[in-house]
Amino acid sequence: MKGFVNMNIGMRFTLAAALPLVLVTALLTAYLVQARHQDSQKQFEQAGKISTQFLGSSAELELYAGNREQLAFLANNLNFPNLSGVSFLSEDRLPLATSNGFIVPDSLLQMRFLSKHQDEQLLYLQQPVFLTELDVSDYSEGDTSERRVIGWVIAGFDTTDIHRQQQAIVMTGVGLGIAGLIIAGLLALFLGRTIVNPVLQLTKTVKSMEAGNLEARAQQTSTVELARLAQGINLLAKSVAEGRSNLEGKVRQATAKLERALQDLREKNSELHQARETAEAANQAKSDFLARMSHELRTPITAIQGFTRLLHDAELGDAERNYCTIINQSSSQLLNLIDDILAYSRLQANAITLETEPFHLIETLEQSVRQQALSARDKKLELILDISPEVPGMVVGDHFRVSQILINLITNAVKFTNTGYVRATVSATPREDEYSDLCIIISDTGIGIPEDRRNNLFDAFSQVDTSITRRYGGTGLGLSIVKSLLELMGGSIRLDSSEGMGTVFHIELTLPTTAVEKDPPNLDARIGLLDKHDLSRQAVTHSLCRFSAELVTVDTLESLKGTPLDALVVNLPSSVDCHINYQYLDQIQKTCNVPLLILSAEPESCRRDYCQQQFQTMKVLDKPATQLSLHRALKQLLERRPDELVVSAVGQKLLGGLNILIAEDNRFTREFLKLLLSREGAYCVTARNGVEAVAACDKDKFDIMLVDIHMPEKSGVETVRAIRSGTSANSMTPIITITADVLQQEKLALKEAGITELLFKPVDEEQLLRQILRYCRPDIDPTSPLPSKKLSDEVPVREFIEEVKRLVSQAADACQQDRMEDAGDPVHQLKGIAGIFKLPELEVKVAILHRAIKNQRHSQAMTALEELQVECERLESDNSED
Amino acid sequence: MHSKQDNMRRTSPLWFVLFLLCASFSQADTHTDTTVELVLSGEKSYYRKAALRIENVVNATHPNTRFRLTTADQTNWPTANSNLLVAVGSNACKQAMQRADKIPLLCTFLPSSTYWNTLEKSGRATSAPATSAVFFDQPMSRYFALIKLVAPKAEKLGTAVGPQSTQLLPRIEQQAQQYQLQLHQTELDTTTSHHKALSPIVAASDLFLVNPDKAELNKSVAKTLLHLSIRQRIPVIAYSGSYVNAGALAAIYSTPENIGRDAGELVSQWLDSPGQPLPTARYPNYFTIKSNPNVARSLGIKLPGDRRLENAVKQAMDTAPNPGQQR
Structure with a gap:
């Protein structure tokens, strides 16, 4: 149907004319063939019937007399067309005479009323033979006599001729039909062209006119209607041409004026x-200058901050420690100012390109808010981060810029709030197109903004008034940068404020979501939450909801009486002094004898007091606590692992609060790494092989994983592959693989498996810490100096030498027994630890041994082993002398 | 409705004839009061032909005679003023004998055997002068006269009689004897095989004489007989024109005109002296001979022509008495 609609008029008309003609021709042909076929059959049967009747009449007297001889003579001396044979039957259907070779079908013999029967070759006709009577009376009164059957005649007629004739009829009919169809088709084509060609001619003329050729004219046709149409089109074209000519004249005049x-x-x-261009060049020069100057300024300040922190960790008096704190705060302020100027200048220069990479939104939010925890603590402000359950874990975007926006706003909020709280609320509306509409509200109970200053608050260098600048500091660039960044991301920001009551910033931002980051494993426990602050309680409830099936939230201690709990989370108010909280905890201990998780914004000294007073099983976390740290701390409390019940120094140490998996088969290296990372505040889970590492991933959520490549049971590549393809909460966790040696194909396989970084043994402590900070603490300047104290200083050398000796011995045994392949593993481990103590001679000998084993050089390996054993003895004796 | 129209169509010619007759009677009524009532057995044309012939013959001599024509199935006859009842056909004769015992009755156009049987059953005195008949069958002598004419050399005559014609057998034997013909005869009925019965008779004869019997027997015998005669090349002398058409060599019979003429003359004769009794029942004086030239040619017989044969038979019969008075 669609095809017909799309046809041109010529095709349509031809089709419309041809269809009935073809149909009628086909029907007529079929009818004629059928009729002729039937007629020939009828004629054949009629002729047969007449012949049979005639035969009956001829044999009447012989049948009447039962004269078999005469009947046989008759049967064998017949010369009728197509007659194949005849059989005469008596009145009681007994055969009297039959033509030679003629066989009457049994069905016909048994059925006296069957007048016709046909098989493939013969048509059999059966007729009764009546005794005909002669009316010989001149004055008969009427014929009342009944006809009497005196016998039967069955004649068989050869159907070959009639079949041939019928075939000829069909062939002739089909031939005539085809000829008819061709004629009908040609006729339809001719008719179609006759009628349609003038129409097509007109169409062509109109198209030509459409194309601008107004000189084109339609040809006159013999059809009256079409001739009138052509005349009309010609008149129209003429008038249009005249009109256009006039218009062109006017347009030319107008064009000249326009030109x-x-x-x-x-x-x-x-x-x-x-x-x-001049202005832009000047602006660019200004931006370039600012950027360059900011960078130049930033580098020394970062150094100042790093060294101040190192100085702070050193053994100092209270006064010196206070100076360090002041230097640190001042340099941080200065650094923030420079960062703002740098960001603003880059925004102005359109030099910012947003990243589009998957990042963990919740962790980014948590880290951004937690950065202001110290400032909030100092002002005794309640810093609340409330993340609704529907907020997606992973999104795609620029996590650094998102973080920058939040830090700017929360810094502002903390800065301009003296009492009360600063609250960041994050909610999300998931969409069908794999995007999520985020709504971030930063509210505070600060000084607020007068209505007349709100409009230009987002302009650069704009603050509420100069007194504010003097009182609170700042460049006035923060909100401008926030707005610009949000606009760059396709988002928006607005504010509500009332002077003296506080300010609320509403951010709307749409980000694509990616693979769903799973919540931490559910804790099968009844958890209580005691929090007097409504907004804070709501925020912590949202966090706990993600992994706690049973949650009891109360605002007073009395409400908890008699409530069976497995653990209790206590959110201590930030505005209350340490000793009051101490009393409060004492009351809690008396009321509920369950493990406690304290969320506190108090300084380290207060926390130590809690621990020293030996409260029941307890753990303390900084406020606002991350979801992951909440989960981990509760898990530890529920499992009652006393050795790990240390007071966390979150926010104080480099890797504070991080949960790290160490998968390493060599005990010495494993312990070394654990010691290194634990010293910097990380919580470490160790695995001896790949299988244990994968199992650990199913039980816990890690911030980063260190995986050795050469491990028994499951290699590092297989382990990484299993973790990445698994369904655990760690499938997106950064993985740093560590190896002493790697082949090119192994390197490719590791990349394909999805590692994050590859480090070589011997492990460089600073390099490792920098890589961990890069992925887990993006807020820390990567160029800032790290603690100079090497871990190797703390590890007993004796243990190290013992481990070296053990590995050398293993390798020597294997080589002596011609099992070079078994020597590979201990030598590989040896290479991994050899560099820890920076002993060049040992390292060189291990390298020689490693190469010999690798190249299957047995004698070289034996020599290297002997030298190593000598070196070990030398080291041992040196160490004993020390 | 349909049958009514058919009846109208069938009866309209009859009513037309009746109208003409009535018209003529009404004219004649002014001169004489003699009424002849013609009763037909049915509406067959040959009855009408016979009746018209009677009327014509009578009118020729007695133009004032009034005729009243009716059919036997009507109930309005005989009328009280009828002087003579002429029954045309067997059925009319039977009805007339039952209904009109006081009126002189002339039966005609019926076989002699039927007449005598009907008369006997009616209880009407056989010698009653008021009852007479003109038959349509022929005296046996005429057949034999014809036989002699067409096959003068024949010596053996074959014949067959049925249930009705068996009474003719003595006369046949008598005539055969008279003409010195050796008679071969057989008896037939509807149950016997005609072929078996007739084959030997035909085979043994030079000529075969067919006798009229019951209609169904006549029909079934005719074909077999003619077939055998053709095969055996034996001429057949028959009693009807239809037999000749079917293949008999010749036949002698009386047509409706022959019988009408005879009956008319008898009525005229009676009208001349109405008080006189009717003449005795008799065979028709007038007859017709019909031959089949093709059959004759096939058999190698030369025939002189039908009129000449008639005349020859008449001459032969002139000397012989009319045996119709005999039963």
């Missing part, structure tokens, strides 16, 4: 362009 105006405009534009 003159344009020329003027071009000259003006050129001048403007020149002016703009």
Whole structure:
């Protein structure tokens, strides 16, 4: 149907004319063939019937007399067309005579009323033979006598001829039909062309006119209607051509005027362009200068901060420690100022390109808010981060810029709030197109913004008034940067404020979501939450909901009486002094004898007091606590692992609060790494092989994983592959693989498996810490100096030498027994630990041994082993002398 | 409705004839009061032909005679003023004998055997002068006269009689004897095989004489007989024109005109002296001979022509008495 609609008129008309003609021709042909076929059959049967009747009449007297001889003579001396044979039956259907070779079908013999029977070759006709009577009376009164059957005649007629004739009829019919169809088709084509060609001619003329050729004219046709149409089109074309000619004249005049105006405009534009370029160049120069200067300023300040922190960790008096704190705060402020200037200048220069990579939104939010925890603590402000359960874990975007926006706003909020709280609320509306509409609200109970200053608050260098600048500091660039960044991300920001009551910033931002980051494993326990602050309680409840099936939230201690709990989370108010909280905890201990998780914003000294007073099983976390740290701390409390019940120094140490998996088969290296990372505040889970590492991933959520490549049971590549393809909460966790040696194909396999970084043994402590910070603490300047105290200083050398000796011995045994392949593993481990104590001779000998084993050089390996054993003895004796 | 129209169509010619007759009677009524009532057995044309012939013959001599024509199935006859009842056909004769015992009755156009049987059953005195008949069958002598004419050399005559014609057998034997013909005869009925019965008779004869019997027997015998005669090349002398058409060599019979003429003359004779009794029942004086030239040619017989044969038979019969008075 669609095809018919799309046809041109010629095809349609031809089809419309041809279809009935073809149909009628086909039907007529079929009917004629059928009729002729039937007629020939009827004629054949009629002729047979007449012949049979005639035979009956001829044999009447013989049948009447039962004269078999005469009947046989008759049967064998017949010369009728197509007659194949005949059989005469008596009145009681007994055969009297039959033509030679003629066999009457049994069905016909048994059925006296069957007048016709046909098989493949013969048509059999059966007729009764009546005794005909002669009316010999001149004056008969009427014929009342009944006809009497005196016998039967069955004649068989050869159907070969009639079949041939019927075939000829069909062939002739089909031939005539085809000829008819061809004629009908040609006729339809001719009719179609006759009628449609003038129409097509008209169409062509109209198309030509459409194309602009108004000189085109339609040809006159013999059809009256079409001739009138052609005449009309010609008249129309003529009038249009005249009209166009007039218009063209007017347009030419107008164009000349326009061209003159344009020329003027071009000259003006050129001048403007020149002016703009000059201005932009000046602006660019300014931005370049700012960026360069900011960078130049930033580098020394970062150094100042790093060294101040190192100084702070050193053994100092209280006064010196206070100076360090002041230096640190001042440099941080200065650094923030420079960061703002740098960001602003880059925004102005359009030099910011947003990253589009998957990042963990919740962790980014948590880290951004937690950065202001110290500032909030100092002002005794309640810092609340409330993340609704529907907020997606992973999104795609620029996590650094998102973080920058939040830090700017929360810093502002903390800065301009003296009492009360600063609250960041994050909610999300998931969409069908794998995007999520985020709504971030930063509210505070600060000084607020007067209505007349709100409009230009987002302008650069704008603050509420100069007194504010003097009182609170700042460049006035923060909100401008926030707004620009949000606009760059396609988001928006608005504010509500009332002077003296506080300010609320509403951010709306749409980000694509990616693979769903699973919540931490559910804790099968009844958890209580005691929090007097409504907003804070709501925020912690949202966090706990993600992994706690049973949650009891109360605002007073009395409400908890008699409530069976497995653990209790207590959110201590930030505005209350340490000793009051101490009393409060004492009351809690008396009321509920369950493990406690304390969320506190108090300084380290207070926390130590809690621990020293030996409260029941307890753990303390900084406020606002991350979801992951909440989960981990509760898990530890529920499992009652006393050795790990240390007071966390979150926020104080480099890797504070991080949960790290160490998968390493060599005990010495494993312990070394654990010691290194634990010292920096990380919580470490160790695995001896790949299988244990994968199992650990199913039980816990890690911030980063260190995986050795050469491990028994499951290699590092297989382990990484299993973790990445698994369904655990760690499938997206950064993985740093560590190896002493790696082949090119192993390197490719590791990349394909999805490692994050590859480090080589011997492990460089600073390099390892920098890599961990890069992925887990993006807020820390990567160029800032790290603690100079090497771990190797703390590890007993004796243990190290013992481990070296053990590995050398293993390798020597294997080589002596011609099992070079078994020596590979201990030598590989040896290479991994050899560099820890920076002993060049040992390292060189281990390298020689490693190469010999690798190249299957047995004698070289034996020599290297002997040298190593000598070196070990030498080291041992040196160490004993020390 | 349909049958009514058919009846109208069938009866309209009859009513037309009746109208003409009535018209003529009404004219004649002014001169004489003699009424002849013609009762037909049915509406067959040959009855009407016979009746018209009677009327014509009578009118020729007695133009004032009034005729009243009716059919036997009507109930309005005989009328009280009828002087003579002429029954045309067997059925009319039977009805007339039952209904009109006081009126002189002339039966005609019926076989002699039927007449005598009907008369006997009616209880009407056989000698009653008021009852007479003109038959349509022929005296046996005429057949034999014809036989002699067409096959003068024949010596053996074959014949067959049925249930009705068996009474003719003595006369046949008598005539055969008279003409010195050796008679071969057989008896037939509807149950016997005609072929078996007739084959030997035909084979043994030079000529075969067919006798009229019951209609169904006549029909079934005719074909077999003619077939055998053709095969055996034996000429057949028959009693009807239809037999000749079917293949008999010749036949002698009386047509409706022959019988009408005879009956008319008898009525005229009676009208001349109405008080006189009717003449005795008799065979028709007038007859017709019909031959089949093709059959004759096939058999190698030369025939002189039908009129000449008639005349020859008449001449032969002139000397012989009319045996119709005999039963």
